[in-house]
Amino acid sequence: MMIPARLKLVFSLLLLAVLSACSSLPKVQPRPVLREGEWVTYDGKIMPYQTWPVPEGSQPRGIIIAVHGLSGASTDFWFLGDQMPRHGYMVYAYNLRGQGKDPVVADRGDIQSSRQWLRDMETFHLLVRRKHPGVPIIWYGESLGSLICLHTAANRLNDRRDPALLVLASPVAGLRTTVSGFRRWLLETAATLSPRSRYSLGDLAGVDEKKIQVTSNTTHGSQMAVTEHHINSFTLRLLTEIGRLLDANPSAVKRLRMPVLFLASPNDVLCSADQIQTLFAQVKSPRKRLLWYTRSYHLLLHDVQKEEVTHDLTNWIEARLR
Template identity: 65%
Template sequence: MRATLLQRLLLLTLLVVGSSCASVKKITSGRGVLCADDWVSYDGKTMPWKAWPVPAGTKPRGVVIAVHGLSGAKSDFWYLGEQLPLRGYTVYSYDLRGQGNDPVVSERGDIQSAKTWQKDLATFHALIRRRHPRTPVFWYGESLGSLIALHTAADLLGNWSDPDGIILASPVAGLRMTLTGFQRFVLETAARLSPRSRYSLGELAGVDESKIQVTSHSTHGGQMAVTPHHVSAFSLRLLSSIGGMLDANAESARRLKMPVLFVASPNDVMSSADQIQSLFAQIRSRDKKLLWYTRSYHLLLHDVQRQEVVHDVTRWLDRHIE
């Protein structure tokens, strides 16, 4: 019985769009270097990036940095990159280290700490700020990216280079399954004993991935079968880190003062509508908004209401640069 509980815990932790440990208190971004097709982060790590610029001959009204989810990639934002430039916004995205397009194959599926992801975002943000001086810069974090954006924005609070606003898409506000103290203890102990041990979804619980709905017309298993950047297994230290970040969600939300937009679905496989609403309530920014998409699931930009999502995001951006 205990083995089954552990398996469920690990599976849900994976699907929660795994991030890393507790909130980082004073993030400092290294200079970094932005090259033609890749960029160098604060610690010398090189990763790919992509831009969807506004039409030639025009200047962007604003800039959006998009941060993808677990087993995702910068290419996941193709629709955002196709639509927002037509409305005056240049879109940037980069591949997260430890995910399927990490240039170091042996590091895919692993991360030492959430601090690394957060410092990467802070560094990339600084590079884009320098490329677009005096232009508003916003973040669009999806799933795992929502966790990274939330905690990084909270930890940059008070810095002149804060983003002008953050959009949390399919925010990971908690787990639909309540974790017991025993479950957390087993996971954390296993991670300490064998932090780099990796598990696939099938190994964790034997769950049929074709039943995990991520859009109104596709499942997690179906999506991964046609995704070249799919990561088949993740390290225990990546999984064990998620609990710490989720535990710190409310604290980070209370530190936000910049404008915040939630775009979410009540059908999300990760977090319930009540959990999303509860996290939203913790945000103390006077400028916050929550929008629901009731016919969609977790991957909003790939679902039936993606036009509505982009329309609403554009209206929100317009309001905050005017």
């Protein structure tokens, strides 16, 4: 039987419409899940993580989720992982997207939006909580990780007691190096026009990275020379997103309700003692504490007072949970 040409045209148009609709359907993302050594986050990205469990045969009294800093990795928390399980606290540390352990090499040193970091933090927390129901969870954020923990906690207004405790180590309360309004406008404009342009931290700060003191006996340059996850440069949009988190710090700390601990050094290369003190004063939670480590620098868990840091941390956690 011959099909009329007009009917063929109708069928063809219907077929094109169906195919077009199918191609425009949103892709189904894999469900977030915690596997052995890796996890799937909210948008399907797979990232590595590691754990330091409590001694075999015992149950954790608490869970610490540790978030590293810029150009860092989960392995930075080896000392925390060595010390805290002895007191009954299991440690989880995941690697940030866009940093040195990102499986997609082209993504290292870049981030589309800081909201990705916050959603990753939220997703990882929920996965850990599901695996350890009823166990108190403590967030420990270091440097950039402190920004991520702070802003994620501040956004969790529907459940103010989860996480149970918040620890901000070497908190990025501001920048010692003042960026003028005009220079910042230039950076933001450049980030809009060329978001993937890359610069080293030394380029932006106008200093030699080999002279940036990060512990009492090492510099940023010497640390990164022996660090496999070191990133040489970062995109302008990543740096701009960090700047936006910094701008929102004062409003974020005012929304915190859980107990908060600041672990800080007056010698911190990123921000001054006055900036840290000012941010701490803005925390609205009545259960807050600020501890100073005067012989240390930015990397507290790698410096001469690291035993004091974990000792103070343990005592604070136990007092709050008790």
